[in-house]
Amino acid sequence: MTRLLITGGAGFIGARLARTLLSRGTLAGREIEQIVLADQFAPPEDLLAERRVRALTGPLLEQCAGFATERFDGVFHLASAVSGECELDFDLGMRSNLDSTRALLDALRAAGNTPRLVFSSSVAVFGPDPGKPLADVVADDTLPAPQTSYGAQKLMCEHLITDMTRKGFIDGRAARLMTVTVRPGKPNAAASSFFSGVIREPLAGVQSVCPVDASVSHPVASPARTIEALIAVYEATREQLRGRLALNLPALNVTVQRMLDALEAVAGPKVRALVKFQRDERIAGIVANWPKGASAARANALGLTGDASFEDIVRQYIADCRARPDAHLTLKGLDS
Amino acid sequence: MTRLLITGGAGFIGARLARTLLSRGTLAGREIEQIVLADQFAPPEDLLAERRVRALTGPLLEQCAGFATERFDGVFHLASAVSGECELDFDLGMRSNLDSTRALLDALRAAGNTPRLVFSSSVAVFGPDPGKPLADVVADDTLPAPQTSYGAQKLMCEHLITDMTRKGFIDGRAARLMTVTVRPGKPNAAASSFFSGVIREPLAGVQSVCPVDASVSHPVASPARTIEALIAVYEATREQLRGRLALNLPALNVTVQRMLDALEAVAGPKVRALVKFQRDERIAGIVANWPKGASAARANALGLTGDASFEDIVRQYIADCRARPDAHLTLKGLDS
Numbered sequence: 184m185t186r187l188l189i190t191g192g193a194g195f196i197g198a199r200l201a202r203t204l205l206s207r208g209t210l211a212g213r214e215i216e217q218i219v220l221a222d223q224f225a226p227p228e229d230l231l232a233e234r235r236v237r238a239l240t241g242p243l244l245e246q247c248a249g250f251a252t253e254r255f256d257g258v259f260h261l262a263s264a265v266s267g268e269c270e271l272d273f274d275l276g277m278r279s280n281l282d283s284t285r286a287l288l289d290a291l292r293a294a295g296n297t298p299r300l301v302f303s304s305s306v307a308v309f310g311p312d313p314g315k316p317l318a319d320v321v322a323d324d325t326l327p328a329p330q331t332s333y334g335a336q337k338l339m340c341e342h343l344i345t346d347m348t349r350k351g352f353i354d355g356r357a358a359r360l361m362t363v364t365v366r367p368g369k370p371n372a373a374a375s376s377f378f379s380g381v382i383r384e385p386l387a388g389v390q391s392v393c394p395v396d397a398s399v400s401h402p403v404a405s406p407a408r409t410i411e412a413l414i415a416v417y418e419a420t421r422e423q424l425r426g427r428l429a430l431n432l433p434a435l436n437v438t439v440q441r442m443l444d445a446l447e448a449v450a451g452p453k454v455r456a457l458v459k460f461q462r463d464e465r466i467a468g469i470v471a472n473w474p475k476g477a478s479a480a481r482a483n484a485l486g487l488t489g490d491a492s493f494e495d496i497v498r499q500y501i502a503d504c505r506a507r508p509d510a511h512l513t514l515k516g517l518d519s
Numbered sequence: 520m521t522r523l524l525i526t527g528g529a530g531f532i533g534a535r536l537a538r539t540l541l542s543r544g545t546l547a548g549r550e551i552e553q554i555v556l557a558d559q560f561a562p563p564e565d566l567l568a569e570r571r572v573r574a575l576t577g578p579l580l581e582q583c584a585g586f587a588t589e590r591f592d593g594v595f596h597l598a599s600a601v602s603g604e605c606e607l608d609f610d611l612g613m614r615s616n617l618d619s620t621r622a623l624l625d626a627l628r629a630a631g632n633t634p635r636l637v638f639s640s641s642v643a644v645f646g647p648d649p650g651k652p653l654a655d656v657v658a659d660d661t662l663p664a665p666q667t668s669y670g671a672q673k674l675m676c677e678h679l680i681t682d683m684t685r686k687g688f689i690d691g692r693a694a695r696l697m698t699v700t701v702r703p704g705k706p707n708a709a710a711s712s713f714f715s716g717v718i719r720e721p722l723a724g725v726q727s728v729c730p731v732d733a734s735v736s737h738p739v740a741s742p743a744r745t746i747e748a749l750i751a752v753y754e755a756t757r758e759q760l761r762g763r764l765a766l767n768l769p770a771l772n773v774t775v776q777r778m779l780d781a782l783e784a785v786a787g788p789k790v791r792a793l794v795k796f797q798r799d800e801r802i803a804g805i806v807a808n809w810p811k812g813a814s815a816a817r818a819n820a821l822g823l824t825g826d827a828s829f830e831d832i833v834r835q836y837i838a839d840c841r842a843r844p845d846a847h848l849t850l851k852g853l854d855s
Contacts, residue, residue, distance in 0.1 A: 312762040313763075315762060324662055326661075326662050329682065332686065339675045339679065342671050342678075346665065350609060350668065425649075426651060427648055
């Protein structure tokens with residue numbers, strides 16, 4: 184039997200991870216007894232209705248002290264302020280990303296049972312050194328150089344988790360998520376929000392504005408591949424991780440142009456035509472410092488691979504929308 | 520006119536830096552009006568007697584709030600718990616090294632005048648990945664992998680300083696100090712303490728125990744070269760730093776055997792014979808994960824070089840002892 188905590192458990196990735204885990208029934212060979220979803224918002228109704236789910240709604244920083252006595256067996260730490268809001272409000276980012284993570288780790292250490300922890304780090308730890316171009320493809324062992332406070336905070340957390348694991352306080356690992364697309368719902372404050380918007384909005388029959396050039400290349404991953412990878416990183420033994428506790432998750436390295444070509448191939452030219460280009464200097468400036476692609480040799484060694492094509496990613500989103508009509512995901516663009 | 524803060528200003532490096540700055544009279548082309556020495560201990564009497572010196576004695580974490588209204592022009596942030604004590608007491612290290620640095624940076628940001636800051640980082644940010652040997656010589660752009668909490672905390676501070684500089688809150692840079700030898704005074708809790716002890720104690724006519732093999736190689740620097748480098752890194756423009764804000768200081772890469780040969784060459788075989796080898800597994804284990812040598816291309820580009828020989832370093836220590844008889848540094852081994 185195993186008891187799990189998912190921080191950010193009501194968010195898109197958190198809720199989807201919870202559903203996947205509940206449907207599997209086991210994790211690392213042990214039956215899942217309970218999943219606690221900690222989030223500032225309540226989780227979706229289907230999860231609230233699950234007898235193995237307990238929802239804890241409130242600020243993570245205030246919840247952490249209570250976690251010491253919970254003695255979770257494992258934790259997926261996904262809660263985070265996103266890149267755009269951290270760039271606008273430095274203190275918010277430090278509190279949400281660094282202080283909350285530290286409070287969580289302190290609680291897990293106080294629990295005394297060395298729980299396993301997967302931390303959602305980010306490809307945003309990488310960036311160019313001043314005056315130097317960034318490697319076209321960032322690897323597991325590329326020297327990080329965050330260009331946003333979000334990336335810097337994620338990187339500091341990686342180092343704290345590595346050190347607390349070395350000390351035997353936790354059994355941690357940091358999975359560097361690629362930009363997850365297609366996210367459902369509304370645009371958010373993440374600078375990467377448009378990587379979902381330019382697909383999701385046209386499929387819903389709504390115009391979408393792309394704030395960067397079509398030539399922009401970026402490492403992306405579908406929600407399904409991302410969840411699969413988070414679970415595999417959790418289940419990997421320390422030996423299988425081979426060395427460092429932070430690793431890149433597999434990506435599909437793709438240009439905005441290729442994304443839109445895929446959208447047209449799957450959904451037709453009328454849908455594609457709903458995307459307009461209108462450069463946003465703030466977003467474009469942030470994105471210009473992001474990696475154009477990523478490799479993931481160590482995740483590959485765990486058997487993980489990136490999405491085969493962006494067409495697959497578009498089809499996955501359409502299938503997800505059809506499978507969950509309750510989630511208010513519309514495909515009006517496609518149906519018209 | 521310029522007003523400076525030195526944290527850890529009563530320590531060996533801090534006090535020596537203060538003396539050097541006072542005797543120069545200027546820093547970055549501006550006359551030094553005042554140096555505030557913040558430390559948990561009172562500074563040496565000669566500094567207390569200096570009209571340009573103000574001593575602030577107490578815990579740094581409590582002093583920081585007051586720094587916001589001081590509006591220092593520049594800061595040398597040297598205060599730190601050392602590697603050995605951070606390894607024994609994780610919370611002490613987090614408080615002394617991470618929390619105190621953050622409180623200091625917050626205060627400097629609140630001051631609103633973008634003060635220049637030199638942070639004393641450490642070669643301890645480097646280490647081998649599990650199962651992989653470390654490069655024999657670590658360079659500015661070697662991927663850090665701290666093997667101690669001390670090194671992890673220094674590395675987190677480097678990233679915080681880089682991000683707060685990018686945001687325009689401070690004008691920071693992080694100088695990775697090599698192991699400074701010969702330190703005067705008593706052995707301390709740093710795992711590197713013996714790198715001074717095996718020279719200092721024999722020169723004082725006292726036996727010294729070396730806890731590692733004579734074949735151990737390590738990057739070291741004399742106090743004089745270290746102070747010179749801290750000042751040069753302070754005075755460098757952002758353009759001269761060329762890129763990253765963290766850089767290695769120049770080192771002399773030397774084995775314990777070479778250190779003892781140099782001691783014998785300068786002070787004779789009787790002094791050398793006072794060093795006994797007695798392996799300490801805890802110390803040897805920490806040191807085994809330290810770099811065997813370091814390069815410093817970016818510091819070299821600022822005109823900085825390492826010490827020419829370990830004989831020079833031994834002679835510098837002897838000259839320092841003779842120049843400051845008030846400092847209770849004995850050379851009884853040499854005089855006998």
